[in-house]
Amino acid sequence: MKRANLVSWCIAFVVALILPFLVSDYWLHSLISGLFYVLMASSWNLIAGYTGQVSFAHAAFAGIGCYTSGILAVKFGIPPFFGILTGIILAALLSLTLGALCIRMGGIYLSLTTLGFSEIVRIIIQNEYKITRGTMGLKVPFLFGNYSKITAFYIMLAAVVLVLVGIYFVLKSDLGLQFRAVQNDEIAAASVGVPVVFVRLTAFVMAGSLAALAGGLYGHYLLLITPHIPSLDTMFLVLAMTVIGGMGTMAGPVVGALFLEILSEYIRVYGEFHVLVFAIVAMIFARFFPQGIVGFMGNLIKQKT
Amino acid sequence: MLLLELNEVSKSFGGVKALENVTAEVQEGEIVGLIGPNGAGKTTLFNVIAGVIKCDRGKVKFAGKDITKYPTHKISTLGIGRTFQIVRPFATMSCLENVLVALSISEKSRSKNERIEKAQELLETVGLAEKEQTPAGNLNLIDKKRLELARALATNPRLLLLDEVIGGLNSYEVGEAIALIDKLRKNFKLTILWIEHVMKAIMQLSDRILVLDQGKLICEGTPEEVSHDARVIRAYLGDSSASSS
């Protein structure tokens, strides 16, 4: 990483560290949601941006994370920390199974299978209301100790930092190189020996587990989990954030997630129509600036210098 | 030593027979040309050897091993490298990274710096040393072909499949390319199977030539023999409009 970039990320981190002391409770809530989406978008970017497969099950894996942990906590009194861990493992196993089923068959099939899977998860959660409380929402305990937004913020921030650093090292490694090769051209990648299916599966499992982590943390922060987390609406937000920020870049999902979260606070007055605004912005980006904000700004600055 | 062995390989696409009972051999150290009119099934044959397409019947053996059912990446690691007729570089990655991808598999045990050194060497060999940081998508066609060559070499192949590497070059460049291939063959101790439309090149460089027509192997022999074979002449003349391009 270039020195300037490292410095930039560090400044961002320090700013984030002192933020809770500068803003109101209400904005803190938005920030925590923002961090949740940073986790979601960054991990989805691993599969979509770096290996070129559109998975629609990302929100479903977040749902598996939060419901596993939530149910364990409510029914068996298991502390959220272990619950989230269980959720991650479950999500990893499920994504492994799902990925093994369909990744070898190529793009459209992965998208359709993950779509089907995500609907199955949603339908089961809605119908097994005796366990999940369905659309009524499951009340779960806080991450640990007494409810505190500041605690939640720092835990979320720690997770974001760890995940971003982790993703950074993965991308720097051979695996990351192979991710990008696969995304560029899977036949060419295979012809130089890259095990395409394995590489994609790895990305898929990594993304799924990270989504479960994000979902678990967020659920225990919200104290109430509903089928809204594993819904296509959440999936859309994650997709829109990644596309708007810039797919296939480290900073893209982070920028996109925070940008949309902030935007949503400013256009909240328009109620339900903020989704419409997001979608239109996302469409403009997808259609005219497929490299997203990050890529677009990069080009601008490149042109100037 | 027998390196590649094709035994009655057949493949059809929805009723159209792309390959029909193709049986052929390539000896270690040979350079074998594969020619034939457009649509004769040359690229399909390459895809079958490389494992991108699975044949319907028949067997492909490499260095004594039956690789018919192997996945592409495994065939690559066994020692078959290839380039593509329509170039397929990793467009968003730099030239160096393109080669490093291959090295990350073939030179797993080496350190990162050693790999970078090797990649730079390979790029230099094909004449891309100055462009190692350029995104592959920004290269011109010739350079893309060079890059594919470097990338294929990075897999440490014993057999190299070259699909029209010379096509689209002017006569001066063709000369250069022939020299390069010859050099590579010697330096890397390669066996080469190549598809080419530029007759001059293929006649000049090949030890042996295979001729495909409508999925069938119609002739096999030295350049001399092939160029006088009646079946070959008929195949080309019968399809002159397509092959003259």
Add this chain to the structure above:
Amino acid sequence: MVDLLLYLTNGIVMGTSYALCALGVALVVGVMRVINFAHGEFYVLAGYLSATFASALHLGIFPSIAMSILCVFFVGLVVERFLIRPTYGNEMYSLIITFILYIIVENLYLFIFGPYPQKPPNWVSGSQNLFGLFYYGNQRLVSFVTAALLISIFLVVLHKTWLGRVIRAVAIDREMASLLGVNPTRINFFSFGLGCVLAGAAGIVLTPIFPVVPTVGVGISLTAFVVVVLGGMDSFLGAVVGGLILGIVENLGVAYISSGYKHLFGFVILILVLFLKPTGLFGHRQFQ
């Protein structure tokens, strides 16, 4: 026994409209290799338009249907021209674009038509005693007959006319088709519009029974995807058979397993098919 007959009847009636809608997906996938996530939104559009034309403009049932179909066709063409065409050859890109399109359109409906259900007047009212065993809504029967008729017309056009041959040629082999002198871009353009019309036709047929709300589109799309995967992505016959199977399975599932899981059965089928026979029941090719 009587129960079973009722469930089968209902399954076939619903399945026929699934098939009608799924034919549109099969057409667009077959010709363009594009999964249109917003497919169901055209169903909803046709539903809203037919309701609006009938109630607000006081048009008769049939003029409003004709006008709605025409509108859906043109909207489809516009979408193809400005959103789908730039994505040719990159199926991931088209998937992302159409997914965003679905969200935009769904929210536009909310904005324009409000959250309340809307329906055109029933074509017929009352119900019929079928086989002397149970009562069945007349509108459902009429919708079923209409859907079946439309499917037959589509299949006849596809197999007996020049246009159908061209479409099938492009679907089977694009390069060969372009060698035959067909302009694939124009065929794409037209096929997408036609695909939207098929979704719209399903909407016209079903909205008198199930009024439309802005959010039903995605369910329609998902059902259609299940049907085409089940039937085989490149098979039109597969879409018809797949639709019927799904309709019947859903109804039997609701009857004998659980009504809450109605939509689950389809997705379980989807995953099973992908696992056991990725080409579907009647398909030949896998899409890469």
Add this chain to the structure above:
Amino acid sequence: MKRNWLKGFFVLSVSVLMLFSGALIFQSWAAEETIKIGVVGPRTGTAAATGKAFQEGIELALDRINKAGGVLGKKLEVIFEDTAGDPAKAASAIEKLITHDKVVMVVGESHSSAALAEIDVANRLKVPFIIAEAWHDDITKKNYKYVFRAGPCNSGVVNGYILGFIKDYGFKKVAIVAENTDWGLGIKELAEKGLKKAGITYTSLVTERKSQDHYAELNKIKKFGPDLILAFVYGFGVHYFIAQANEVGIVPQTALILEGAGPPSLWPEFWKTVGDAGNLELFVSRMHPAVTFTKVAKEFREAYKKKFHKPPTDYKSRSIFDVLLIAADALNRAGSTNPDKIVEALENTNLTVSSGVVRFGTTKGTYAYHQWQPPMLIIQWQDRKQVVVYPKDVATGKLRKQ
């Protein structure tokens, strides 16, 4: 590629800066000129019509309260936040009202699941919350200090009205259809218990609020052969249910249907969807033009007609009107916006609103704590006219079975 990182960070830091300057400005704006009360309720989603009714009720209440001098000498302002009927959205909506808009009280809500999520937030942040139309017993059974309900609860509706109606009119076989939400499941359980005790045969089905095709479920009901169907389904789902029940020959051919919530039978889409199948349908309501519980009810009706040029239909506009009057009254008597003083004032409420005289229960331990059950009506559509058929002392006509 590498450059992107730098640009990314640039954008990131600019947006973060924007966010916080924005946040600070927003906070300083919050200097108050008015007394704010928050309203929570669904403005979008399947029950968006409730939001519309609430909006009308809010406007009328504001007119009335502010004309009478507002609260604590200031003008009353209402901020109406959408919950979309979703518990998670509801929780964040009420949190936003309290922490961001600094409302002194919150009123409203018409979904039990949403209310059950909201009361936790209200109680944690210590802001008094008066529920208007979420019926689940648990809402007040939790005995939260800051949570009140000036509206029906499941126990009150089932034991006080529905069971009495069934017994008095001699229904013998009852089918229950309930949606899978807190309200639906809760009221279903109470109804089952009551029917069992009364020795009436019943069967029950759970359905999805949004589902459209009910043929399979109706077939099961038909085989059971009830003479009354209790439908605890809120939203448009119940319309489809009635229309299809008519098609398969149940309603009103062999059984009557009692819709257990009310407003869906009053929405304008009702007749469009069900057509003639809606004749003889029964529903629970709190409002009928011929039944005026108090003087305020009459005033409400007149004000409504004047403002909206039509008679009031959805009774939830009056429910929200009532709770806003209760809230304003409590604030004025508390003499401050201190939450504990407001709670104390609420506990001593003795106010005439349109549905009756409000007095909250104060004995802990049951759902009656902080609860006031308004009188209810069971109304039948007879040739598109509302006829009150229960309780019999206020009935305006006879129940028609055929």
